[in-house]
Amino acid sequence: MIELENVAYSYGGGELLSDISLKLAAGSFHFLTGPSGAGKTTLMKLCYGALSPTSGTLRLFDKDVHTLDRDEIAQIRRRVGVVHQDCQFLDHLPVKENIALPLHVSDRSNEAETGDIDDLMHWVGLTDRAAALPPELSGGERQRAALARAVIMSPDVVLADEPTGNVDWDMSQRLLRLLIELNRMGKTVLVATHDLSLIRATKSQVQARVLRIANRRIQLAGADL
Amino acid sequence: MIELENVAYSYGGGELLSDISLKLAAGSFHFLTGPSGAGKTTLMKLCYGALSPTSGTLRLFDKDVHTLDRDEIAQIRRRVGVVHQDCQFLDHLPVKENIALPLHVSDRSNEAETGDIDDLMHWVGLTDRAAALPPELSGGERQRAALARAVIMSPDVVLADEPTGNVDWDMSQRLLRLLIELNRMGKTVLVATHDLSLIRATKSQVQARVLRIANRRIQLAGADL
């Protein structure tokens, strides 16, 4: 699905990420950790084509990102569901329409009328807030809405950047279960988080690998967790 | 410092918080927990005068909020440092100036030139990013900048809403230490968080009380933690 080969990235100063080689195979489940400011969000942005590597090769769905035009990137976004760390919405549309937005913009509006979206909203516990506007949501509700929006298209890849930073333990377990469910259906999942207990709790339920960014490189964190 | 007496709050639908009586005495340290959407942020907003209770009496620094005019609320904001859950900055000013902003707007610009601010930025680990603009910060860096901005005035009360949602364990310990330090200097501290291990780790260092919002009411969570 997503393949990085000796990828490096720099925002202009020194290199933030160097020599990253990584392969997110179809159906794999990865956690991404590392100290604040290590480059987790940056790596995720590379994975959905929001940034292009300053050197090395990055292949998304077997296409080199450097060769993609803007419309192809838009197409890829439809196959990659992203939960952003600072989740943003269309503040003038109710939560439910925001969650259905990816369907609308990719010409699958009719699916928005089926019951899937209600099931999903129920799962993330937003049924009561369906008609609220995003600025009226609590921090945790926003994150859950962002997760629902990321998976509504049942994308091939789900990238979630700190999806549980603002929710309590029970809810974060519930959200993780949703991701595990999707992973069992064959979706590739990458979750950036600093919550080690969440990683531990998940590892018992799914074959998850833990990646760690340290000193600009990526390492596989193993038994030490 | 902050006193709530039978306070209730509703955003327009049903009551979100009912019959809340609470006293944050000078020099006390409180944690606030509760499931996502329980009303933690709402309670904090009441405490810094961003919302007024729909019923009951709320006294900030011994003044009833209902009797405060807008300038008095501005004055109170200078005595209450707030870390917002969705921290916002002036996106066109560098991080350092954003952290010094409370000094500038309250006519204490000259203090911005002293070394305090550099010490503080060093403590929260933002010395390297002092000249960056807020949109160039990582999620955790934003939270740390928000905390630094909240305490730069050495306010009498510090309200922190999920100040560690996006930072790793070591950093969250470090940030908590800053709050504990302030508390030892006599400041009142209220931290909303869903991270129970953080609460546990802190309790060993300071006399902290844990408040829990459940079923629209506030309870003192005791030994069960």
Add this chain to the structure above:
Amino acid sequence: MLASRDRHADRVVPPSGFTAQLTLFAAAAMAFLAVFALALSLASGRLAARWGDELARSATIRITAPQDQQSAQVEAALRILETTKGVRTARALTDAEQQALLAPWFGADLALDTLPVPRLIEVIEDADGMDPAGLRLRLAAEVPGAVLDDHSRWRAPLVSAASRLRTLGWTSTLLIAAVMAAMVTLAANAALAANAQVISVLRLVGATDAYIAQAFIRRFTIRTLIGASAGMALGMVAVLFMPGGNDETATFLTGLGFQGWHWITPLLVPPLAALVAFLATRMAARRTLETLT
């Protein structure tokens, strides 16, 4: 299906706000002013055309001769004029007409035959114009009492003033059109900047550039069209109720008014404004989008 998609594409742009009002208002105000400037240009254009044409194409022959030879000389002059190239019509003024011309000086009760008043022949040239020098030579030879006045004394300053007036009118129209274009462009840009978050959210959930641009372009084009139509309608009503819109002298003096097919020209203002809005929004949207990945 497509309709539902379009309906939704419209909804993704926030419905209103100050930038929207600004677009509407700027379009309306500028269309209103444009209609006025157009009326001024067209009215002065008409005036310029009339002065230029009529003065350039008419001349007077004055025949001063003893009373008994006058009619003979007039006839001789008219014969010459009949065979002169470039003359469309030529006729002697009637007594009543001459009396009217002289009334300011001699009073309306003047008896023409008591005065040795010269006879006047009005000459109207055709489109090609005549050769005054040649005509003068022929007249000098055959009608000694005839003096040709081709009005060049009057014509030169009036023609130049009239063409200045026309230039002024069109300059203001162009100026206002340019201001309208700039204002609509800036308003569209301001609105896009205000909606930066909308654009980036749409882009992040997989909307194509065309979809995003379309949503904004449609909104702004329609807004400008509505604003400009309202402004134009108000402008036309104002011009219509302009005092003295009928009498040509008054029209000239108040400088405004449409006539005949000119009433159609203001109708071009809203489509042109909408076209400007379309191009401006498209450019602005493209530029905004290019900064996003």
Add this chain to the structure above:
Amino acid sequence: MLASRDRHADRVVPPSGFTAQLTLFAAAAMAFLAVFALALSLASGRLAARWGDELARSATIRITAPQDQQSAQVEAALRILETTKGVRTARALTDAEQQALLAPWFGADLALDTLPVPRLIEVIEDADGMDPAGLRLRLAAEVPGAVLDDHSRWRAPLVSAASRLRTLGWTSTLLIAAVMAAMVTLAANAALAANAQVISVLRLVGATDAYIAQAFIRRFTIRTLIGASAGMALGMVAVLFMPGGNDETATFLTGLGFQGWHWITPLLVPPLAALVAFLATRMAARRTLETLT
């Protein structure tokens, strides 16, 4: 201390962006148009005043009499006029002046004494005006050949046209001023809306309403002042280089031009625009702030 605080208060508002450009441009464009409209109003005002005054205040007396009695009658008429209330000056036209008036009809080489041309007396009234009916009676009694023409035939339409022209000029000036005010207000509002986050951040860190409003008010007032000054300067240059700005006929025909102290009036445009911006921004800032706690 205060200066440093002010410097910082300025910095809290983002330096630029499309709404800023919009404010600048709207102010400049509207000031430019306002200068033009002002020039038009003032020029037409002058014209209206001149026509109204001169026509209303001048009259002609035509004396038709046998050649030998003419000068006697002219003198008699002048004597009467000297004692007539409301007459400032009265004088007989010279031969040369009459010849000039008659030249279009009789040619420049006319010998006045070969014709029984009436003598003309030009009467200039003073501010109070004279009583034409009374004068007519006295003239009829003492100067049988005199006919008083008080130009009322010409005056009525011209005076009304001139006053229409003046009305039109001031209407457009007011219109443009109103458009400018609305545009600046909307631009200020749009800019405030675009800076909603800045305002709420400032409020949350303890800035008073006065501090926040001040930062925006200063910025927008200065921006409008700069924009309007630039527009005004351009407008004045344009008026100055208007073709035929000197000759009064041309000035009338091209409709524009300042004279004397009128050159000062456009200088009022930028301060007025800045005042509007000040009030608009203050109102908008207050309104925006009131929605925040």
